[in-house]
Amino acid sequence: MTLRVEQGKGRKDRYAMPSPVLLQRLRSWWRIAHAQGRMLPGGWLFPSMNPTDPLTARQFNRAVQAAAEAAGIDKRDRFDLCGPRHRGAAASASATALIASR
Numbered sequence: 001m002t003l004r005v006e007q008g009k010g011r012k013d014r015y016a017m018p019s020p021v022l023l024q025r026l027r028s029w030w031r032i033a034h035a036q037g038r039m040l041p042g043g044w045l046f047p048s049m050n051p052t053d054p055l056t057a058r059q060f061n062r063a064v065q066a067a068a069e070a071a072g073i074d075k076r077d078r079f080d081l082c083g084p085r086h087r088g089a090a091a092s093a094s095a096t097a098l099i100a101s102r
Contacts, residue, residue, distance in 0.1 A: 003045070006054070 001023060002015040018026060026045065033039040039047055046055040 002017055003026075005014045005016055008014050030039070030045065034041075038051065039045075040051045043051055044054045046060075047053065048055050048059060
């Protein structure tokens with residue numbers, strides 16, 4: 001299964017393959033949100049307050065900040081959405097080695 005990401009980085013539409021664990025969680029979210037009436041049939045996977053509109057970058061950022069605070073994650077320990085590729089080859093290599101070791 002692939003997910004369509006509309007207007008991602010560089011304002012380009014892309015397709016992404018989620019991991020099996022993420023796919024299971026997204027399917028659970030889909031069922032719960034539909035049962036609660038938070039999503040329209042054929043609508044956005046992450047709708048804004050108005051289910052006909054997608055979640056905005058600002059709303060996403062606020063949700064990430066709220067989740068980090070609720071989890072007790074300090075600002076300097078927060079996840080960087082840019083990823084290691086912007087930090088040079090050494091950081092990228094160490095990140096790859098960390099992932100491979102799991």
